[in-house]
């Protein structure tokens with residue numbers, strides 16, 4: 001129960017008397033009838049008050065202000081169902097109060113502003129905003145100026161806005177220009193723009209810390225600036241996975257109130273050099289092939305965005321590519337199974353306890369920002385090398401994701417129980433199987449059916465992954481062309497490499513996926529049709545957050561909570577509904593609001 005009462009008085013909304021109460025953490029107002037009985041209460045956490053203005057003020061659709069000396073207007077976050085998406089839409093709530101005297105009005109505005117400063121320490125004052133004028137449907141500028149800028153102005157945030165003129169301009173700016181005075185960086189665009197900010201900020205932070213990004217064993221320094229995403233792209237997966245909806249106003253309000261969501265980042269290396277950072281998916285096999293195939297259709301120009309063309313194209317591509325499998329060696333460093341598991345059926349939602357415990361584990365003495373990494377933390381230390389697990393065989397796809405990677409078409413995502421900020425990623429291995437079985441696996445991503453509950457699919461929670469090609473892959477390629485089963489000598493002997501990694505066969509002892517009963521890995525009988533009877537290539541490509549990587553043999557390492565977004569994870573709609581901001585007297589004791 002809150003005891004730190006700051007102010008309480010009668011206020012009027014129109015001609016209705018309300019009892020308004022400001023405690024340390026909440027501002028609430030209750031309509032009272034003529035007999036002094038409470039009717040409806042609205043309660044808003046102080047941290048979700050967007051702004052307080054003297055007079056009668058309106059912001060949207062356009063700004064208007066009437067400077068009356070006994071009135072004040074409070075703007076706050078108001079939630080509504082998103083009608084389909086997993087998360088909740090945030091809207092700007094507005095309430096206009098009248099006081100009996102100017103002195104009381106001044107007291108209310110002063111106390112509310114003081115409470116805001118005290119309870120929202122991470123609210124940004126100055127932001128650097130990059131708008132991609134060509135992202136998505138090319139509406140980035142319009143979205144920013146009509147929906148977002150008025151909200152930032154209301155909240156007193158000053159913005160330096162740059163409309164990009166070329167790809168990588170935002171990344172280069174962050175790497176080279178003076179960033180002093182900025183609290184955060186915002187992109188108005190899609191996942192490609194977010195990726196530019198990610199690379200720019202991480203690179204800049206390591207440069208300043210004198211750390212080498214190329215060395216996967218180096219513990220990178222977390223970025224001090226927050227990243228905000230105003231979704232205006234054609235793919236807004238990072239926004240969806242961290243907010244739960246793709247909506248510019250919702251995202252702008254998260255930025256304004258200074259929400260802070262840490263995010264794990266995967267660094268991808270090849271031959272001792274950093275290739276890219278990823279937050280969403282690094283995928284080989286099917287996901288790489290789909291991206292490579294879609295790149296081929298760039299010649300179609302805008303026609304490739306036509307829905308009917310896309311549908312036919314998509315269907316043919318999936319059928320065509322679902323027949324391919326690739327030989328590879330996957331080595332992975334498992335995460336501690338005591339903390340969580342990819343099959344534990346939990347969802348990483350706002351206030352996730354797994355991620356909070358990870359924060360304590362990763363940064364034992366952490367304050368909100370500051371020097372976050374413990375010097376003891378080194379996931380790739382010599383101690384943990386012995387825990388590596390290795391598997392070898394033919395895969396339909398190999399993917400690693402640092403988050404659920406949910407999106408509008410796949411509301412639960414690639415790995416529904418993955419966490420945003422627990423310092424791990426989920427490695428999904430889909431062994432070679434019949435194309436129809438693989439299509440079943442793919443289809444399950446669009447429903448609530450468990451895509452991991454299939455005999456040819458494995459999922460592991462990991463801290464690092466290495467992928468390499470088998471040394472005798474040319475022979476394999478020839479055998480594959482003849483449609484014969486492949487069982488390499490190494491598989492029959494059991495694979496133990498020079499640094500003593502665990503034999504994969506042992507690890508998969510219970511699984512029959514991709515193997516026959518003698519333990520040899522088997523190749524599914526080829527599925528023949530007019531579309532896919534061509535000899536498939538012996539190597540696929542890596543799809544890293546929508547970009548094709550130029551290398552096949554890579555090492556990925558997950559860096560726990562390397563960046564922070566202005567977000568709070570997906571809010572549990574059911575919990576918020578049962579604890580609504582507008583509370584009847586019967587439910588007025590709800591502790592959350």
Ligand SMILES: Nc1ncnc2c1ncn2[C@@H]1O[C@H](COP(=O)(O)OP(=O)(O)OP(=O)(O)O)[C@@H](O)[C@H]1O
Pocket residue numbers: 131132133134135136137164165166167168188189190191192193194196232233234235236546
């Ligand atoms: N002014 C510009 N001209 C050309 N390309 C740009 C410009 N500004 C940014 N870009 C690049 O455009 C790419 C796509 O941008 P963005 O992510 O905003 O839109 P998108 O429609 O979601 O695209 P994607 O399908 O790649 O996600 C980014 O990788 C970014 O580097």
